[in-house]
Amino acid sequence: MNKEFAKKLRDTAIxxxxxxxxxEHYEVTVSNQSxxxxxxxxxxVSGSFDEAPDEGHxxxxxxxxxFQVSSVHFxxxxxxxxxRYQMTDxxxxxxxxxxxxxxxxxxxxxxxxxxEHYDCTIGSSCPEKSLIMLETAMDPHMMGI
Numbered sequence: 304m305n306k307e308f309a310k311k312l313r314d315t316a317i318x319x320x321x322x323x324x325x326x327e328h329y330e331v332t333v334s335n336q337s338x339x340x341x342x343x344x345x346x347x348v349s350g351s352f353d354e355a356p357d358e359g360h361x362x363x364x365x366x367x368x369x370f371q372v373s374s375v376h377f378x379x380x381x382x383x384x385x386x387r388y389q390m391t392d393x394x395x396x397x398x399x400x401x402x403x404x405x406x407x408x409x410x411x412x413x414x415x416x417x418x419e420h421y422d423c424t425i426g427s428s429c430p431e432k433s434l435i436m437l438e439t440a441m442d443p444h445m446m447g448i
Contacts, residue, residue: 326350328375330386331401332369333407337421341388341397341437348384350374363387368391375402383408388437393417401433409433413438 316323335341337366339403346355354371362368374382390391395415402408411423419440426434 309429322378324372324375324377326429327376327382327403328353329372329374331370331372331386331399331402332367332432333362333370333386333399334386334433334434335362335364336436336438337390338364338439339393339395340364340391342384342391344389344396345387346370346384348372348374349376349380349382361391370401372401372403381406381408385439395421395424397421397437399423399435401408401435401436404430409435411435411437413437413444 313323315321331347343358345358345364346352350373352370353373357366360368366410368388370384374384374385376382381402383400383406386399388397395413395418398412400408400410409425409427411425413421413423420436422440424438426436426437428434
């Protein structure tokens with residue numbers, strides 16, 4: 304955030320009695336455990352990505368993308384980062400959402416025909432790191448259960 308914008312936010316907060324925005328740093332890792340390559344189609348956050356793959360980047364099977372995020376948001380906003388991928392050979396869209404520590408904003412969403420064949424798993428190694436994993440769903444009929 305540039306100094307001029309920060310000063311303007313501070314001055315507005317003082318004049319209106321509105322709380323200052325919070326600034327948090329966190330990491331979101333997206334892991335592709337499916338058999339499909341994924342293309343990063345969009346990424347969004349209230350703040351900035353300090354380190355992140357560019358849109359159009361291909362996430363191959365058994366690989367991961369890591370996003371270093373600086374979120375600037377008001378206390379009533381989540382500050383979460385939304386990362387959207389499209390499968391290269393299937394009409395399935397995967398949206399991974401990871402949030403700042405304590406926000407419980409991490410999630411995975413699958414959309415499109417055939418999305419029921421995939422699952423999302425959410426994990427974390429510490430409060431500042433979210434892991435969103437795309438996996439092929441276990442089919443009980445195929446496993447003989």
